[in-house]
Amino acid sequence: MSETRDEILKQLERLELPGGGTLVSRDMVRALSVENGQVRFVIEAPSPDLARQMEPLRAAAERAALSVPGVQAASVALTAHTPEAKGPQGGGAPGPRIGGHPTGGQESVRPEGVRSILAVASGKGGVGKSTVSSNLAVALARQGRRVGLLDADIHGPSLPRMMGVNQRPASPDGKTIEPLRAHGVTLMSIGLMLEEDKAVVWRGPMLMGALQQMLSQVQWGDLDVLIVDLPPGTGDVQLTLCQRAAPTGALVVSTPQDVALLDARKAIDMFRTLKTPVLGLIENMSVFHCPECGHEAHIFGHGGVRAEAEKLNIPFLAALPIDLETRLAGDAGTPVAAGEGPMAEAYLALASRLIENQIA
Numbered sequence: 320m321s322e323t324r325d326e327i328l329k330q331l332e333r334l335e336l337p338g339g340g341t342l343v344s345r346d347m348v349r350a351l352s353v354e355n356g357q358v359r360f361v362i363e364a365p366s367p368d369l370a371r372q373m374e375p376l377r378a379a380a381e382r383a384a385l386s387v388p389g390v391q392a393a394s395v396a397l398t399a400h401t402p403e404a405k406g407p408q409g410g411g412a413p414g415p416r417i418g419g420h421p422t423g424g425q426e427s428v429r430p431e432g433v434r435s436i437l438a439v440a441s442g443k444g445g446v447g448k449s450t451v452s453s454n455l456a457v458a459l460a461r462q463g464r465r466v467g468l469l470d471a472d473i474h475g476p477s478l479p480r481m482m483g484v485n486q487r488p489a490s491p492d493g494k495t496i497e498p499l500r501a502h503g504v505t506l507m508s509i510g511l512m513l514e515e516d517k518a519v520v521w522r523g524p525m526l527m528g529a530l531q532q533m534l535s536q537v538q539w540g541d542l543d544v545l546i547v548d549l550p551p552g553t554g555d556v557q558l559t560l561c562q563r564a565a566p567t568g569a570l571v572v573s574t575p576q577d578v579a580l581l582d583a584r585k586a587i588d589m590f591r592t593l594k595t596p597v598l599g600l601i602e603n604m605s606v607f608h609c610p611e612c613g614h615e616a617h618i619f620g621h622g623g624v625r626a627e628a629e630k631l632n633i634p635f636l637a638a639l640p641i642d643l644e645t646r647l648a649g650d651a652g653t654p655v656a657a658g659e660g661p662m663a664e665a666y667l668a669l670a671s672r673l674i675e676n677q678i679a
C-alpha cells in the first residue's frame with residue numbers, strides 16, 4: 320500500500336501549479352488514503368477563491384491517481400482555509416499545519432532523545448486516563464525524572480486544562496514545535512494547536528499524521544520518559560504509536576465497572592496483537608470514602624481490575640479512589656500529585672514503582 324501511495328505522490332509531483340511548485344511541494348495534499356484500490360485525498364487550497372479556480376487541477380489529480388497500477392477508483396475533494404479562520408488548527412500565528420496525511424511509510428517517528436515511551440490507554444472513555452497521565456507525569460518529575468507528556472487524545476484533549484496551560488506553542492521556523500513546561504513536565508497537546516470549542520472532524524489518516532507530527536516535529540529534548548495519553552479505544556492513533564514509535568509499554572486504566580473492564584480487555588488484546596507489552600493495570604475510581612462518616616462506597620464495583628490483572632498475569636499497579644481533590648485539582652490546572660496529601664502520596668508511590676522497575 321505504501322508503494323502505491325509513494326507512486327501516487329510521484330504522479331502528483333508532475334502537476335505544476337500556476338504560481339510554481341506542485342501539489343506535493345506546496346503541501347496541499349491532505350488525508351491521502353489507499354484502501355482496496357480506492358484512493359481518496361483532499362487538496363487544500365490557500366483560499367476559497369483559489370479553490371474555485373482549481374477544479375481542473377482536481378480533475379487532473381484524480382486522473383494522475385488513476386494512472387497508478389492497482390488503483391481502481393480515485394476520489395479527490397477540494398477544500399480551502401477560510402481567511403478568517405485561524406488555519407486548520409486555529410491560532411492565526413504561522414506554524415506547522417497539524418493533521419496532514421502521514422508520511423514516510425513505516426519509518427520510526429520515535430523522538431531521538433527519549434529513552435522510554437509509555438502509553439497510557441483505556442478501553443472506555445472517561446475512566447480517568449488523562450487524570451492518571453498528568454498526575455503520574457508530575458509525580459515522576461518530582462522524583463527527578465525528565466518527563467514529557469503528550470496528549471494524543473485528538474478528539475477530546477484535556478491535558479492543557481489539567482496541567483494549567485493554554486498558550487499556543489511557538490514554532491520559530493514554521494516546522495518544529497517548542498513544547499510547553501508545566502509543573503516540571505515538558506508538555507504538548509494537540510489541543511493547543513486547535514481552536515477550542517471546535518470539533519475535530521478528521522479521518523484516520525489525518526489522526527495518524529497528527530500523532531506523527533506531535534512525535535517528530537516537537538522538540539522534546541532529552542527525556543527519561545515520554546508519557547503518551549492516548550484516546551480511548553483501539554483505533555488509528557494507538558496503531559500508529561505502536562507501529563511507528565516502539566513504546567516501551569502500555570499502562571491500561573480502568574474503573575472496576577464491568578462495562579469498562581470489557582473494553583479494557585479489548586485494549587489489552589490490541590496491545591498484545593501489536594507486540595507492545597502491557598506493563599500494568601491501574602484501577603481508578605475504585606472506592607469512595609465519605610468525608611462525613613468515613614463509610615466506604617464501591618460506586619463502580621470492587622476489585623474487578625485487580626482480579627483481571629491476576630487472571631492475565633499483568634502487574635496490578637494501583638487502586639486510586641474517587642477523590643474530590645483529584646477532580647478539583649485537575650479542573651484548576653494543578654494536578655493533585657503536585658501537592659501534599661494521600662493522593663499525592665499514592666501517585667508518588669506509583670511513580671517510585673515504575674522507576675524501580677526501570678519502566679520510567
Ligand SMILES: Nc1ncnc2c1ncn2[C@@H]1O[C@H](COP(=O)(O)OP(=O)(O)OP(=O)(O)O)[C@@H](O)[C@H]1O
Pocket residue numbers: 441443444445446447448449450451472475477550551603604639640641642643645646647649650
Ligand atoms: N480518581 C478520581 N476521582 C475523582 N474524579 C476523577 C478521578 N479520576 C478522574 N476524575 C474526573 O473524571 C473526569 C474524567 O477523567 P479524565 O478526563 O481523566 O478521563 P479520560 O479517561 O482521560 O477521559 P477521555 O475518555 O475523555 O479521554 C474528569 O473530570 C476527572 O477530573
